[in-house]
Amino acid sequence: MGLFDWLTNRAKPLSQMTRSELRRQELLLQKERDRLLTRVTDLAKRKQEIFERGSREKTPEVRKALASQFELHTTEQLLLSRQLNIRTKECLTVGRLRMLRESAERAAATGSRLGLIGEKDLLALEKLIENDAVTSEMYQQRLDDMLAVGGEPAQELTAAGRQVLDIWEKVDTGLIKNAEEAFDEADRRVRDLHKAAE
Missing domain, CATH: 1.20.120 (Four Helix Bundle (Hemerythrin (Met), subunit A))
Known part of the structure; x- marks a missing residue:
């Protein structure tokens, strides 16, 4: 329906x-x-x-x-x-x-x-x-x-959300091959943006 x-x-x-x-x-x-x-x-x-x-x-x-x-x-x-x-x-x-x-x-x-x-x-x-x-x-x-x-x-999306999307795009295209490396990079970028905002 x-x-x-x-x-x-x-x-x-x-x-x-x-x-x-x-x-x-x-x-x-x-x-x-x-x-x-x-x-x-x-x-x-x-x-x-x-x-x-x-x-x-x-x-x-x-x-x-x-x-x-x-x-x-x-x-x-x-x-x-x-x-x-x-x-x-x-x-x-x-x-x-x-x-x-x-x-x-x-x-x-x-x-x-x-x-x-x-x-x-x-x-x-x-x-x-x-x-x-x-x-x-x-x-x-x-x-x-x-x-x-x-x-x-x-x-x-905030700038932090766009950074996470950017990392996923790099994983999809093969620029980042390791899932843990991708997660660490996304986490680092989001934390950096939060620190910069404080």
Whole structure:
């Protein structure tokens, strides 16, 4: 069931939920997202094991069977990755709406109309969620723009987070071959940035 179906077919639409109901839904979505992430990670490990086994195997029939199994796991991983992308965007949506609800409750004392979400906004969000070409980062930016969450802090990566991504990229490209060396370098860079900030 897509977010729009869930929004419109439930007894209480997402836009009318209280802050605590939104938090409960957010936790459920996070749990589902974490489950999908674990499955994708497990599939990646199994694919690695199959590939290593195939590289050691010399029998053509066994290699064909392993190649078929590798392909099957890749297909499953791609399908789960799509679901993971959707759950991540749904989780972002519910989280942002919860933050808007909190802001609206604080603003209610001053008579502000902050945080009101219309049906048109929900339709636009549904289209973004279902579009596989829209990554969670792009979705987060569009969601923030659409919901005008200018006062909320952005959840983009800090300089330290970008350093960790840089190390992973170097591992992926083979510039750093040892996993322990990569971890030590990432840890050192993050610590250096924290020391510089103090």
